[in-house]
Amino acid sequence: MIDDNKLEQLANEIRHEILLIGSACGNSAHFGGALSMVEILCSLFFRIMTHDPKNPMWPDRDRFILSKGHGVLGYLATLYVSGYVDRATAYSFQQNGSPFTAHPVKNLEIGVETSSGSLGQGLPFAVGLALSLSKHKKKSNVYVVCGDGECNEGSIWESLSIACKFQLSNLTILIDKNGYQNDGDSLSVSGEPKLKDICEGFGALTYDVDGHDLRQLINVLSSPNSRNKPRVIVCNTIKGKGVDFMESNNDWHHNRLTERQLSSLRL
Amino acid sequence: MKFEIDPKLAKAMARMGPRAAYGSMMYNFVRDGCDFMTMSADLGRSSGLERLRKEFPERFYNVGIAEQSMVAVAAGMAREGETVFASSFAPFISMRASEHVRVNLSYMREPVKLIGLGSGFSLGFLGNTHYGLEDYAIMNALPNLTILCPSDAASVGKAILAAAEIDGPVYIRLTGEAGSPNVYNQDYDLTVGKFNPVTIRQDSKIAIIGCGAILSECLEASKTLSEQDIFADVFDCHSIKPFDVEGARRVFTKYPLVVSVEEHFLNGGLFSILSQIKVANDYPGSLRGLGVDDSWVAPGERSYVLDQLGLNAQAVAAKVKDYLNGNGVQI
Numbered sequence: 001m002i003d004d005n006k007l008e009q010l011a012n013e014i015r016h017e018i019l020l021i022g023s024a025c026g027n028s029a030h031f032g033g034a035l036s037m038v039e040i041l042c043s044l045f046f047r048i049m050t051h052d053p054k055n056p057m058w059p060d061r062d063r064f065i066l067s068k069g070h071g072v073l074g075y076l077a078t079l080y081v082s083g084y085v086d087r088a089t090a091y092s093f094q095q096n097g098s099p100f101t102a103h104p105v106k107n108l109e110i111g112v113e114t115s116s117g118s119l120g121q122g123l124p125f126a127v128g129l130a131l132s133l134s135k136h137k138k139k140s141n142v143y144v145v146c147g148d149g150e151c152n153e154g155s156i157w158e159s160l161s162i163a164c165k166f167q168l169s170n171l172t173i174l175i176d177k178n179g180y181q182n183d184g185d186s187l188s189v190s191g192e193p194k195l196k197d198i199c200e201g202f203g204a205l206t207y208d209v210d211g212h213d214l215r216q217l218i219n220v221l222s223s224p225n226s227r228n229k230p231r232v233i234v235c236n237t238i239k240g241k242g243v244d245f246m247e248s249n250n251d252w253h254h255n256r257l258t259e260r261q262l263s264s265l266r267l
Numbered sequence: 268m269k270f271e272i273d274p275k276l277a278k279a280m281a282r283m284g285p286r287a288a289y290g291s292m293m294y295n296f297v298r299d300g301c302d303f304m305t306m307s308a309d310l311g312r313s314s315g316l317e318r319l320r321k322e323f324p325e326r327f328y329n330v331g332i333a334e335q336s337m338v339a340v341a342a343g344m345a346r347e348g349e350t351v352f353a354s355s356f357a358p359f360i361s362m363r364a365s366e367h368v369r370v371n372l373s374y375m376r377e378p379v380k381l382i383g384l385g386s387g388f389s390l391g392f393l394g395n396t397h398y399g400l401e402d403y404a405i406m407n408a409l410p411n412l413t414i415l416c417p418s419d420a421a422s423v424g425k426a427i428l429a430a431a432e433i434d435g436p437v438y439i440r441l442t443g444e445a446g447s448p449n450v451y452n453q454d455y456d457l458t459v460g461k462f463n464p465v466t467i468r469q470d471s472k473i474a475i476i477g478c479g480a481i482l483s484e485c486l487e488a489s490k491t492l493s494e495q496d497i498f499a500d501v502f503d504c505h506s507i508k509p510f511d512v513e514g515a516r517r518v519f520t521k522y523p524l525v526v527s528v529e530e531h532f533l534n535g536g537l538f539s540i541l542s543q544i545k546v547a548n549d550y551p552g553s554l555r556g557l558g559v560d561d562s563w564v565a566p567g568e569r570s571y572v573l574d575q576l577g578l579n580a581q582a583v584a585a586k587v588k589d590y591l592n593g594n595g596v597q598i
Contacts, residue, residue, distance in 0.1 A: 106375045117373050118366060124336040128343020131328070134490035136347075155367070162340060165331070166589060 002046050003239040010081060011042040015242045015266045017077035017090070023257040025094035032103065032252040033075035036178035036211070036237040037145055041078040044143055044174075053083035054112045056182055062131050063232050068123025068147035069103040070254075075112075077102050079111065084111035117237060120153030122146070130171040130230075141170045141221050149181030152190045157202070160230070160234045164203035167228040172221065173204075175232065176211060178239035180250045201234040212233025268301055270428055271454040272421045278452075283315070284445030285480070286384050290315020293352065294425060297326050303431065305345065306330065306353040308337045314354040314384060327450065335364040341379040342371035349499035350380070350431055356390065357383030357399025357440060361406055372436035373409035375540060380430045380437045387442040387479060387530030388573065390519035394566035399440065400559055402476075403507045404440045404535025413437045413459060414507040418482040422505070425457035432457065440507075442530055443480030444569055450482050450503065460509035462502040462518070473499035473587060474522040478537050481530045484573065487580030492587060493585040499526075510540055519550035526587055528578065529558040555590050557583060 002010070015038050022029040045051070066075050073093070080090035089110070092098035099107050113129075126144040133140050139173025149166040150156060163171050168233045175195055182191045204266045205227050209216040220233055239253070240246030243265065270292075280288040297303055305316055306328045320327040326587040330337045336354050341353040354360075360383045361368070371377050372437075386399030406414050413433050417426040424440060430437040431563060455463060462476070466489055473492075477485040482503055489499045502518065504511070518525055537555025544555055556579060564572055573579045577586065 101573070115370060118370055121339055121367060121370050124367070125337030125343040125346075127336070128345070129347060130341065132344040132347035132349055135325070155333075155336050155339070158331070158336035159340070162330045162333065162336060166328075209298035 006215065007042060007046055008214065010046050011038050011056045011214065014038050014042055014074065014077045014081050017052045017080055017255060019243070019262060019265065019267060020072045021077060021090055021093050023259065023262045024091055027094050028254050029073055029094060030070040030254050031073065031246055031257060032239040033068060033071045033147060033176065033178060034077070034249065035073050035241045035246065036239045037241065038241065039178045039212045039214050039217060040145060040174050040176060040235055041074055042092055043221060045078050045082045048221045049143060050140070053111065056084060057108050058249065060138070060140055060207040062091045063113055063126070063142045065122045065126040065144045066104055066116055067101050067126070067144050068118030068119065068150050071105050071147070071176070072100065072102060073211065075104060111210050113155060119147070119150040120155035123156055124162070125161040126171065127159045127168065130163065130168040131166055134166070134168055134170050143172050143173065143174065145174045145176055146176055146183070148177040148179065148186055148195065149190070151175065151193070151195060156161065160199060160204060163230040168230045168265055169228050171230040173230065173232045175234050176237055177234050178237045180239045180248070182239065182249050182253055183251055196232070196234045204232045207231065207233045209233060209235055211237035212241055268269050268296060268299065268428055270424050272451050273454065277419070277449045277584045281447065281449045283304065283420060284447065285417070285420045285423050285441040285443050286313060287382070287445065288317035288423050289354070289382060289441060290317070292424040294319040294322070294377045296427065297313060297323050301431070302350055304328065304349050304535065306337055306341050306351055308332055308355045308359070309335045310355050310384065310410070315380070317372060331386060334359040334366045338364040338367040339371050340380070342375065344379035345377045345379045352380045352382055352427070354382035354384055357402045358397065358398055359385035361402035361438070365405060368406070369409055371558055373411050376411050376435055378433070378435050380439065381440060383440045386440045387481070388569045389442050389444050389480070391444070391568045392397070394567060398564070398567055398578070400532045401535065403440055403531060404539070405534065407508050407540070411435060414440065415459065416440045416442065416479040416505050417509060418477070418503050418505060419443065419447065419478055421449065422451060422457060429457055429459050440588065442481060443550040444563070447480050447512040448483040450486065457505055460506050460511055462504055462511045465501045465503050467500050470497050471498040471500040472522060473497070473524045473526065474502060474518045475499050475526050475528060475583070475587070476502045476504050476518065476537065476541065477528045478504045479530055484578065484580045484583055485528050488583035488587065490585040491580060497588065497591070505535060507537070507540070512544055513545045515541060516548065517551065519545055519552055524590060525552060525553045525554045526590065527542045527554070527556045527558070528583055532577065533560060553590070557586060
């Protein structure tokens with residue numbers, strides 16, 4: 001098992017790759033929401049999930065669905081660091097002909113389970129996966145990352161309701177609550193619903209963690225779920241985490257990182 | 268799975284109507300060993316699935332009133348290898364859930380089988396919110412889908428089994444109501460992507476191409492015309508996608524007058540598809556389309572709506588005669 005120190009290093013590595021890959025493309029990319037979920041992805045891919053980057057279509061793998069598809073840079077960097085894609089593929093991001101554009105495109109051979117980008121669609125798809133796996137008594141779990149902005153979409157709540165009705169204890173929903181969405185801070189754009197309370201009201205098992213604290217994330221994610229309920233982990237995060245001029249600055253929701261800005265970071 | 272239409276089955280299914288027939292046949296198929304799953308967004312009863320739900324509860328999933336999520340949940344199940352049939356009224360499947368169909372079925376090609384219940388004017392007094400007047404135009408705009416429109420209740424069984432054989436997503440459009448007449452009393456081949464010629468004479472100069480339950484009006488119209496020595500062959504266009512392009516070529520080159528009849532807006536419908544093929548290939552002859560023009564209809568019983576829109580058998584026959592006589596169509 002990868003120890004805690006190594007896990008921290010991997011999180012840093014993913015964060016660095018987000019910046020390097022995102023900058024190398026020469027265009028605007030979604031940095032803020034990628035950087036906010038680094039520890040979530042790191043804990044899933046390097047500690048929690050059962051999977052094999054050398055065998056991406058292994059039937060017994062845990063399934064990972066990025067419902068907040070615009071977080072693709074974080075996802076791609078994680079796929080690269082964990083060995084699903086090679087360097088050339090990773091650095092083809094947002095180049096013509098690349099399998100990686102600004103939103104994930106289903107590609108099971110390199111670990112991308114779904115096409116997403118249209119918000120509110122990954123979660124119901126994940127519910128379907130979990131429903132089928134549970135029906136066949138398979139051991140695989142399903143992990144979904146949603147955004148707090150994405151939770152504006154009604155289909156998120158439809159799907160959570162369905163997941164609770166079918167008692168999908170093999171489903172874990174991580175909400176990357178970075179407090180911002182495209183047009184600004186969530187409070188001013190869409191209000192700030194009490195996500196944990198709402199999810200609990202639907203019947204889910206709910207947790208509230210510091211989404212940048214690997215230990216907290218791993219503690220919750222590795223605790224056994226024997227309650228016949230889906231789990232929702234509200235991960236309190238900082239948009240743009242790790243880069244001082246990006247943190248909680250929504251200009252970096254989607255922006256271009258120049259070479260000069262990149263070199264100032266001394267990665 | 269063997270499924271053949273005979274007069275007894277055709278009669279029984281016609282009495283039930285296509286929605287109840289869907290549920291009844293799904294029950295039979297599951298009972299006889301098909302590994303089908305069914306899914307509904309709180310319209311299980313309206314899909315005729317009560318018996319299946321009671322006797323095979325593990326084969327019926329009710330997700331509540333959540334059509335868009337139903338489509339994506341069904342896609343997730345299909346990814347794991349299930350053959351899922353998800354049903355709701357046609358507008359809720361084709362429009363409420365449209366973008367979920369686009370991403371999950373069209374773009375990702377998850378092989379879900381969607382059932383659009385009560386399409387056309389089948390839902391009578393439930394009105395325009397429940398009518399399906401643009402469903403196959405919308406579905407046809409999406410790559411990778413197959414679109415089937417069985418023309419009577421017994422043919423729904425054929426469409427279900429054809430859909431299950433297809434390694435890809437399918438939309439099945441159900442039209443007609445309990446008591447709508449049969450088109451087929453005997454077995455026939457529902458070959459996906461091929462017109463089915465229902466009545467053919469060597470000397471016919473007119474082809475009527477219909478889609479769904481309105482085909483029975485077309486057949487009746489053809490009969491009426493034949494009593495006046497005007498002969499029109501009737502083709503069942505049960506596959507909107509893939510469309511029988513070769514069949515269309517044969518029809519356009521053989522018949523000087525081709526008339527399409529549909530329970531759907533003309534915009535983007537069967538008439539649009541045929542027009543596109545005709546223009547793109549410079550086919551000869553005349554094409555006319557009967558369907559719903561660009562406006563909402565005054566709701567009522569299906570037969571009332573068909574009467575109002577000039578889509579019943581007598582009106583179709585009269586239109587065909589008009590086309591022959593007054594619209595410059597030369598036979």
